[in-house]
Amino acid sequence: MGRLSEFQEHLAQSAKQVSDTISRLIPEADGLEARLGDAMRYATLNGGKRLRPYLVRTSAQLFDVPDDRALRVAAALEMVHSYSLVHDDLPAMDDDDLRRGKPTCHIEFDEATAILAGDALLTYAFEILGHPDTHPSGEVRANLVMALASASGARGMVGGQMLDLMAEDQTLGMEQITRLQRLKTGMLIAVSCEAGAILGKAPKAAHHALSAYAHDLGLAFQIADDLLDVEGDAEVVGKKIGKDADAGKETFVSLLGVERARDQARMLVDQAIEHLAPFEARADNLRDLARFVIDRSS
């Protein structure tokens, strides 16, 4: 078994544990409002790769954080990622019917339920981080809350989504695309690594190394996503292909061309891996993840 397929096995195993945790955390509601819990579960228990949770757990391991704590934070991060997809797929936003090969939340349920399920997932993520089960220190919990909120709010992910909407009528250059993607996807990826460091009360230098790794990884991830949108197989990718071009959106690939975009992604992965040097062999899982990010087919 090659190193990549070995890693994929490892990632799939982690994804399963994360799904089990999410399933335990989201209440199987009853009563008239049970539909809300159903939609929350539908939006999160959908066979995603769980890259962000993997980053949380693997970063946390560098500092010997007990895995049950890391799993709670991983689940919270994944809930925020999932809520952003649910809202992003809405008719007023990207208007997508398909996500990971299945009907999007507002298609499976309805728009109102999808809006509320997204709101509830976002809210619940903070409830999980604030809870003593996540870490005995209130300081650590409050720091996790602040880091996640700052990465996913107006100056982070939501700001990036706004920028993305505004960019539809604009011609963006490399610098603007890079900023857009850093906000829209990069910061949530970065905070996944930072969360591990916060949980582990890591020294500043380790914190910074992980953060630098994550920022390069995030950008490489986005370029790989753009490449999949151009070259991927819709059935494997699990969503519509070519939609960036159809929407007239500039991407790294439309700006750089396929070859240079692929080179750029490789360079970023090398750079990401270099940042991990201080952790020596302990960070091998993070190195494998970085390589996987540009070699994946979905």
Next chain:
Amino acid sequence: MGRLSEFQEHLAQSAKQVSDTISRLIPEADGLEARLGDAMRYATLNGGKRLRPYLVRTSAQLFDVPDDRALRVAAALEMVHSYSLVHDDLPAMDDDDLRRGKPTCHIEFDEATAILAGDALLTYAFEILGHPDTHPSGEVRANLVMALASASGARGMVGGQMLDLMAEDQTLGMEQITRLQRLKTGMLIAVSCEAGAILGKAPKAAHHALSAYAHDLGLAFQIADDLLDVEGDAEVVGKKIGKDADAGKETFVSLLGVERARDQARMLVDQAIEHLAPFEARADNLRDLARFVIDRSS
């Protein structure tokens, strides 16, 4: 000047301070995504009465909490209230064009911007609570986060909104309406008082007394709202009147009739005030607020 109009003056003064705080906290964004910050400001700086912020500050005063801390928490609570209105007004939800006499957020901007502005306000509320400026103790900050998330998520406000949507095709009895309103509006009102107690590290008994006060107050507030929907003047109330009846929704008034509903609200206010006995004269502002809630015209 009568006691009620004196109180209204006091409330208006507090509302202004809360607006100033919100205005300071929400960044006047620039860049292509500035529209997001504009929508966040539009949704929050709209001349609301700021009842929830008033509850936070007045409860916090009982425990000698510095007002700058209470104001941050008050602003966070109001952001959550505002986000819920923005999402609630969306076409897929209540489809309202008018709020406090002005175009709703998605009318003034557009649906996508309104969805994102709501998301950003909710996220920002938790960032504010998690920040050391809110309280030097991480434990207190994490407790504030947990309390707010739990009151406003799937088992609180968002759950109530889901219940409200599902109830449109149902005939609800008193017990179900009471539960719906407790979730939809009561819990955010209750957590406003609880936040003051958390900030002030109040003893358990004081915490419970305030919580009991807030739950009665929340229900009285909702009945008063239902009465205004039947009897109010659209121009004074600042939103469409009679919309519950138009939507075929059961309310306290449709179930009890105007007279018994008004009696019920008065009884709840008396009961709310009784819970404040342990605080003696220090809680007079909270007593006045309870009386105001059923005597207001908007």
